[in-house]
Amino acid sequence: MSNKLHTIALFGGTFDPVHFGHLRMALELRQALDFDEMRLVPSHQPRHRQTPGVSAGQRRQMLALALEGCDELQLDERELERPGPTYTVDTLEELRAELGDQVSISFCMGLDSLLTLPSWHRWEQLLELAHLVVVTRPGWQLPAGGEIAAVLKRHRGTIGDLHTESRGRLVVREQTLLPISATHIRHLIGSGRSPRYLLPAAVLNYIDDNQLYRETAESGDPSDE
Numbered sequence: 001m002s003n004k005l006h007t008i009a010l011f012g013g014t015f016d017p018v019h020f021g022h023l024r025m026a027l028e029l030r031q032a033l034d035f036d037e038m039r040l041v042p043s044h045q046p047r048h049r050q051t052p053g054v055s056a057g058q059r060r061q062m063l064a065l066a067l068e069g070c071d072e073l074q075l076d077e078r079e080l081e082r083p084g085p086t087y088t089v090d091t092l093e094e095l096r097a098e099l100g101d102q103v104s105i106s107f108c109m110g111l112d113s114l115l116t117l118p119s120w121h122r123w124e125q126l127l128e129l130a131h132l133v134v135v136t137r138p139g140w141q142l143p144a145g146g147e148i149a150a151v152l153k154r155h156r157g158t159i160g161d162l163h164t165e166s167r168g169r170l171v172v173r174e175q176t177l178l179p180i181s182a183t184h185i186r187h188l189i190g191s192g193r194s195p196r197y198l199l200p201a202a203v204l205n206y207i208d209d210n211q212l213y214r215e216t217a218e219s220g221d222p223s224d225e
């Protein structure tokens, strides 16, 4: 193929802690969209938004344990190393400066994140730097009006575009998500129950060894019946 670019995908989150929902999503996206690289990018959290007793270094360590022996997913620590708030646009600018123009960069997000896009710092510039890949649950509707609908109309692209263009396309991908959330895992541990089988055993061992999430600031979990 003549015009095929190297393709790098980013999957951001707090990963507090990382779980099988994140890992399956990242792996399935990499395989389905045929990315050359898929990087998990833990976000820097301002101190007041950190889970009490869990540091950025510990979130990073849990991700590293989850990814051990997995060649298909990588850890990208750049946001943890940067002081101050995490803005996706800064991350993409940094990557562009590092990788140059002839690389395709895709930033992956859930539909819930897409809906909040107009409130993101310098959001209009995101598509000047990268593609956006939006994952929707089967059957979910995309907005029919407003700013998001306008962005979709202007930038909607195909999986093939991600391999021949370096940025500027919005690709929607339907994918089933495992019903797992970090909030629920924190709540289980905080209330003395086991989250086993929701996250890798190495991550759970680390949580146990370091007594993480025993006390959480969260009082309730809507997903907990």
Ligand code: ATP
Residues within 6 Å of the ligand: 012, 013, 014, 015, 016, 020, 021, 022, 025, 108, 109, 110, 113, 177, 178, 179, 180, 181, 182, 183, 184
């Ligand atoms: P919390 O419950 O603390 O909000 P979370 O489990 O939703 O955490 P985040 O770190 O906030 O995880 O999410 C990182 C990314 O992972 C987001 O893009 C989010 O849409 C996605 N994500 C979260 N849970 C799942 C899941 N079960 N399956 C696939 N993707 C998920």
